[in-house]
Amino acid sequence: MTAAAGGLGGGGGGGATAGLAPDVVLSVRDLRTHFVSRRQTARSVDGVTFDLKRGETVAVVGESGSGKSVTSLSIMRLLADPGRIVAGEILHRDRKGVVRDLARASAREMRGLRGTEIAMIFQEPMTSLNPLFTVGDQIAEMILLHERIDRRAALERAGDMLELVEIPAARRRLHDYPHHMSGGMRQRVMIALALANTPSLLIADEPTTALDVTIQAQILDLLRRLQREMGMSILFITHNLGVVAEIAREVVVMYAGRVVEQAPVRDLFARPRHPYTEGLLACTPNASRDIGADGARRPLLPIPGSVPPITALPPGCTYAPRCAYAAPACTSTVPPLFTVAPAHLSRCLRTELL
Numbered sequence: 416m417t418a419a420a421g422g423l424g425g426g427g428g429g430g431a432t433a434g435l436a437p438d439v440v441l442s443v444r445d446l447r448t449h450f451v452s453r454r455q456t457a458r459s460v461d462g463v464t465f466d467l468k469r470g471e472t473v474a475v476v477g478e479s480g481s482g483k484s485v486t487s488l489s490i491m492r493l494l495a496d497p498g499r500i501v502a503g504e505i506l507h508r509d510r511k512g513v514v515r516d517l518a519r520a521s522a523r524e525m526r527g528l529r530g531t532e533i534a535m536i537f538q539e540p541m542t543s544l545n546p547l548f549t550v551g552d553q554i555a556e557m558i559l560l561h562e563r564i565d566r567r568a569a570l571e572r573a574g575d576m577l578e579l580v581e582i583p584a585a586r587r588r589l590h591d592y593p594h595h596m597s598g599g600m601r602q603r604v605m606i607a608l609a610l611a612n613t614p615s616l617l618i619a620d621e622p623t624t625a626l627d628v629t630i631q632a633q634i635l636d637l638l639r640r641l642q643r644e645m646g647m648s649i650l651f652i653t654h655n656l657g658v659v660a661e662i663a664r665e666v667v668v669m670y671a672g673r674v675v676e677q678a679p680v681r682d683l684f685a686r687p688r689h690p691y692t693e694g695l696l697a698c699t700p701n702a703s704r705d706i707g708a709d710g711a712r713r714p715l716l717p718i719p720g721s722v723p724p725i726t727a728l729p730p731g732c733t734y735a736p737r738c739a740y741a742a743p744a745c746t747s748t749v750p751p752l753f754t755v756a757p758a759h760l761s762r763c764l765r766t767e768l769l
């Protein structure tokens with residue numbers, strides 16, 4: 416694969432970059448990531464498009480298997496074999512204003528970008544933390560990878576990072592091993608590690624899913640504060656629409672590898688326009704929606720059925736087999752994304768019914 420950075424670098428024009436607004440840090444354009452084997456093709460991500468502005472948060476939401484993680488791993492270029500980006504662009508603007516198409520960046524360029532410009536946090540902190548080293552050493556090591564300072568200065572900075580993520584007695588905890596810490600504290604250490612080099616983009620893949628509700632709220636608060644202070648952009652991956660309302664300004668709803676609805680958070684909650692989003696909202700615990708006009712609690716209703724296997728999608732709208740509004744036309748045509756309101760897209764032939 417050839418490096419495209421030279422051609423796009425500097426934001427000096429050139430086809431793709433020319434259309435990138437100056438406040439956009441990440442522009443994913445018609446991304447297609449497939450897993451092709453001799454027996455079958457999994458179109459795990461099939462035409463995903465969204466923009467993420469500086470200092471803002473976009474949430475990607477959907478049930479298990481909808482393609483959220485494959486989208487984030489495509490951006491990081493950490494796809495497992497035989498996963499390949501087969502089409503589309505992933506334009507990223509670094510802190511110096513240089514725009515690269517990550518879909519075409521070389522492995523060497525990606526190594527330089529991961530951890531400095533683009534960082535990732537996961538549901539399970541132990542996927543990022545090494546059990547054999549103290550948390551201080553791990554954060555210092557991350558800083559030393561990208562900065563020419565001495566070890567003592569790096570450890571000092573690691574202490575600052577632990578303070579930044581509000582770990583009590585931070586400097587003393589530098590010498591702890593990850594397994595000495597609670598799940599919530601480990602998640603804070605992972606955030607410190609991810610933010611050690613002040614990335615322009617943080618990808619957070621279900622970072623609060625494994626935590627109890629109180630700790631979850633604290634971690635979301637922390638991410639919001641750090642985002643305000645550091646000005647980074649966050650791509651937040653979750654299956655939980657309740658969390659989306661807390662953190663994001665814009666939502667991308669995915670189903671079976673495709674975007675089915677995309678809108679500012681408020682509009683999506685006020686008036687979901689795709690039956691799948693309506694279904695997700697109906698099974699999301701949320702105070703304002705759980706209580707009906709009569710004051711009675713509404714039951715949370717799961718969406719019937721499950722996401723179809725990505726290698727055997729039904730023809731037409733892939734949600735039609737589960738959809739209460741499905742009409743005969745839905746099973747013959749893949750609907751395009753319709754603009755149903757300003758900045759609000761829905762991939763449904765019957766959007767007007769909602």
Ligand SMILES: Nc1ncnc2c1ncn2[C@@H]1O[C@H](COP(=O)(O)OP(=O)(O)OP(=O)(O)O)[C@@H](O)[C@H]1O
Binds near residue numbers: 482484496
């Ligand atoms: N290595 C792989 N080989 C083949 N198919 C894969 C591979 N990795 C992912 N897929 C398929 O891609 C589809 C999307 O998976 P993905 O992990 O992105 O879903 P997700 O929405 O993130 O779900 P979850 O919330 O469970 O992580 C799934 O159908 C999955 O089976």
